[in-house]
Amino acid sequence: MFEQTDIERICACLQVAEREFQSDHHRLKLVNNEERRMLVLELYSAARTGAGEKTGAMIVVYTSGGHLQLHNCTGFVCSDELGEVTFVGEHAGRLSGLVVEREAACSLYANVTRELISGDFTRLGVEVMLSGVALSLAEEILNEEKPKGG
Numbered sequence: 001m002f003e004q005t006d007i008e009r010i011c012a013c014l015q016v017a018e019r020e021f022q023s024d025h026h027r028l029k030l031v032n033n034e035e036r037r038m039l040v041l042e043l044y045s046a047a048r049t050g051a052g053e054k055t056g057a058m059i060v061v062y063t064s065g066g067h068l069q070l071h072n073c074t075g076f077v078c079s080d081e082l083g084e085v086t087f088v089g090e091h092a093g094r095l096s097g098l099v100v101e102r103e104a105a106c107s108l109y110a111n112v113t114r115e116l117i118s119g120d121f122t123r124l125g126v127e128v129m130l131s132g133v134a135l136s137l138a139e140e141i142l143n144e145e146k147p148k149g150g
Helices: 003-015 115-119 126-136
Strands: 016-021 025-032 037-048 053-061 066-071 075-079 084-090 094-101 105-113
Touching: 003 025, 003 075, 003 084, 003 094, 016 066, 037 126, 053 094, 066 084, 066 094, 066 105, 094 115, 094 126, 105 115, 105 126, 115 126
Parallel strands: none
Antiparallel strands: 016 025, 025 037, 037 053, 053 066, 075 084, 084 094, 094 105
């Protein structure tokens, strides 16, 4: 899923401190010295995600206090303006998204109903509104026949 141009776009958007290709994935390191944070982002184009030979794109985030994974990622959106990349996966009308920020922070939204991202956010509670707003950036690629990057 991740071509060289995708990796370069992601690195530029996140202003990656270090980057290396390991045998089956790209490993990107983000550092925020001011906030004393560090995050490692790994991008797998074809990780084994199930029994047999089934593979899918997988995003892995390591922080000092957490380990997050998004299996079967179907697309991503780079926002240079916000300084973040939103990785999304969709299954049966439900979305999961992993947002990685330039400042070495991240957020995970899982099992969100698809209609939430195109609905009226003002009618929702703040705790639900945040996921809709965050994942709405990916709406344009989710509407494509074969989403990938935007």
